Amino acid sequence: MKFYNRESELAELGKLYEQANDTARMTVITGRRRVGKTMLALEFARGHRSLYLFVSKKSESLLCDEYIEEIRKAFEIPVYGEFRHFRDVFALLLDLAKKERFTLILDEFQEFYAINPAVYSEIQHLWDVTKSKCKMNLICIGSVYSLMHRIFEEAKEPLFGRADRILLLRPFSIRNIQTVLRDHGKNDLKTLFDCYALTGGLPKYLEILASNGAFSYDEMLNFMLNEHSPFINEGKNLLVEEFGREYGTYFSILELIASGKTARTEIESILEIHAGAYLARLEQDYGIISRRKPINARPNARLLKYFINDNFLNFWFRFIFRNRSAVETGNFSYVREIIDRDYATWSGLMLERFFHELFAAGGNFNVIGSYWEKGNQNEIDLVAVNDLKKRLTVAEIKMNKTRINLDALKKKAEKLLDSYKGYEVTFLALGLEDAADYLEEGR
Numbered sequence: 001m002k003f004y005n006r007e008s009e010l011a012e013l014g015k016l017y018e019q020a021n022d023t024a025r026m027t028v029i030t031g032r033r034r035v036g037k038t039m040l041a042l043e044f045a046r047g048h049r050s051l052y053l054f055v056s057k058k059s060e061s062l063l064c065d066e067y068i069e070e071i072r073k074a075f076e077i078p079v080y081g082e083f084r085h086f087r088d089v090f091a092l093l094l095d096l097a098k099k100e101r102f103t104l105i106l107d108e109f110q111e112f113y114a115i116n117p118a119v120y121s122e123i124q125h126l127w128d129v130t131k132s133k134c135k136m137n138l139i140c141i142g143s144v145y146s147l148m149h150r151i152f153e154e155a156k157e158p159l160f161g162r163a164d165r166i167l168l169l170r171p172f173s174i175r176n177i178q179t180v181l182r183d184h185g186k187n188d189l190k191t192l193f194d195c196y197a198l199t200g201g202l203p204k205y206l207e208i209l210a211s212n213g214a215f216s217y218d219e220m221l222n223f224m225l226n227e228h229s230p231f232i233n234e235g236k237n238l239l240v241e242e243f244g245r246e247y248g249t250y251f252s253i254l255e256l257i258a259s260g261k262t263a264r265t266e267i268e269s270i271l272e273i274h275a276g277a278y279l280a281r282l283e284q285d286y287g288i289i290s291r292r293k294p295i296n297a298r299p300n301a302r303l304l305k306y307f308i309n310d311n312f313l314n315f316w317f318r319f320i321f322r323n324r325s326a327v328e329t330g331n332f333s334y335v336r337e338i339i340d341r342d343y344a345t346w347s348g349l350m351l352e353r354f355f356h357e358l359f360a361a362g363g364n365f366n367v368i369g370s371y372w373e374k375g376n377q378n379e380i381d382l383v384a385v386n387d388l389k390k391r392l393t394v395a396e397i398k399m400n401k402t403r404i405n406l407d408a409l410k411k412k413a414e415k416l417l418d419s420y421k422g423y424e425v426t427f428l429a430l431g432l433e434d435a436a437d438y439l440e441e442g443r
């Protein structure tokens with residue numbers, strides 16, 4: 001699949017590369033696995049001198065042997081002596097950068113924690129001493145969110161404050177997904193929405209589906225649900241390393257959230273644990289969940305729900321992990337029946353997220369959220385506020401918009417409107433067919 005999007009990231013990397021002509025620059029690219037971090041760095045590095053080094057899980061001395069061979073090839077120079085420590089390899093590269101500007105890409109940078117944690121302080125010392133004298137454009141890529149946050153953003157860590165930029169790479173937007181689909185001959189809203197719901201816009205997933213000609217609902221599920229599918233164990237492969245030995249508890253919490261148990265009290269009641277610390281780590285350390293409050297709620301309000309940020313992980317925990325016994329016995333037809341039965345309900349929540357993202361992309365509102373009252377009463381799918389122009393949009397969202405009663409919606413919004421006196425209010429019934437207007441609006 002060709003390279004899509006990332007114009008702003010490429011522009012930022014270009015600025016830093018130009019600045020590296022005067023003094024070395026360090027950039028961090030992070031984000032969840034499969035989001036396209038390596039592809040972005042390699043796309044940027046095309047056309048100028050660069051060196052790509054992957055930090056694999058092997059001994060430091062073996063890594064150094066591999067890196068020295070890459071340096072010999074990239075710079076066409078003889079390298080003498082024995083290199084057993086990364087600090088010596090890095091010192092060599094800094095010396096080379098005194099003579100010419102180049103980009104050094106260190107991929108899976110967090111893996112040095114397992115190989116030799118001292119590498120980070122060694123890099124820090126060499127960087128501080130040499131930065132002003134060389135022209136290195138250093139890009140550090142990492143997929144384990146918690147470790148990359150720790151390495152570069154915790155004050156006690158040696159590389160704290162060294163990065164000139166930290167780029168958090170996000171999945172493709174709905175419009176980006178639409179561009180990919182159009183390039184593969186798919187131009188209908190249903191395919192766009194299903195692809196958004198099932199992949200979350202992850203470039204790697206889109207690439208896999210594109211290479212297998214699987215973009216419609218049936219094609220995607222037929223491909224995902226078989227014993228050789230790369231998606232079957234994807235959630236586990238992504239998160240076990242993040243969570244470590246306690247992954248079972250984290251997975252149980254995520255399964256419940258994906259299944260609609262979004263309140264802490266519900267989670268604690270079912271699992272019979274104190275979930276506060278787990279939820280806090282899932283939100284703050286791992287960035288996998290977020291908390292949501294009614295749009296006009298006070299800061300200390302207890303009307304709180306949790307949701308999984310990533311669409312694919314939401315799907316994986318809701319349908320694949322939850323039915324892991326059937327998956328492990330290879331009974332994928334059973335799992336498919338469950339999905340076909342429950343997809344309408346699950347995708348209804350995804351459709352709400354779909355419109356929230358479209359409204360945000362339009363740039364017409366400064367606050368976008370949902371609304372509900374105690375006991376989940378008077379739930380409203382979307383509330384969008386423009387405080388500057390005193391405009392308020394209140395919307396109900398359903399796949400079948402004919403089932404929406406605008407009079408009932410106005411009734412549910414009565415208490416909400418007390419917080420927005422003097423605002424011009426628009427009530428909307430939104431179905432998937434209305435997405436076309438908002439897609440065009442943001443172009």
